[in-house]
Amino acid sequence: MKVRFDFVIHWLYAIIWALLGISGFAMVGAKYGWLLNFNYGTADYVHRLSAAAFVLITFISICYEVYRAIKRDDKHLAWFIFGRSGYQLFTFIVSLILIITGALIWICTELEMTVAGFALLVHEYISYIALASIIWHIYMKCHALIWPKKAEAKPNKTQGGGKDATKTMV
């Protein structure tokens, strides 16, 4: 079975985003604290570790896109997280905003509370928009969640043979 790079990156990004979402919203306030049983310490550690993984995946994806641009590869990668149009472009911009504001919160809580406060406000509201967009994204692309059916191993001569059977793969 050939595993595609864009497919792997997509699901790694999705898992890390889920971890960041759960730990992040659990830290936002008592309203969503129940997500991690009001354990803000654990939420903080999970969020910081997942954030590092998120930055790493974003970096790898950007490197891959730059490599494709140098190679003049214009092929559309359906599963890739970043791209020049549509939801891929939206994900790219939102990821950048979240990383930059996240880095400001990370460093500025020890230096400058005004900047940290402003970054936290933007970080939180962008997260709400991103979460809503993910629900919409899952709704639009839920047909991709159907597991591909294996074609019949033995070709059925009475019903047309093996070549047609492969067409039933989703």
Place this chain on the structure above:
Amino acid sequence: MFDKKKLNFWRLTMIFISITVIVLFMLWSTPQAKTNGMMDSSMGNMMKSMHVSNIKIYDLLSSKGNQQQMDEMHKHHANQESIIYKLGFFTTALIFLLLPLIIAGSILLAIVWIK
């Protein structure tokens, strides 16, 4: 009215709703889990009222950080368990090393994509 192609979405929705209801049900049955009064509003709204209520762009760019407060925070972080401190150092280093490269790559991609 009901789109059969979207059946997977509704299945996922039902799973998430069930998990949420179970978590909420289990939490409501544990009376010791009390919330802090200060955390009633979200963190962003708290920051809005405390630090961002009356700021100008100048305030975002100028540094008026309290050195004593900073030292105290650093001391607190240094006193954490060794593994947590090391993890904190590693993640901070990773993020701040990759951040300039991410920004540079994004600018490059923006130029290539707009072309």
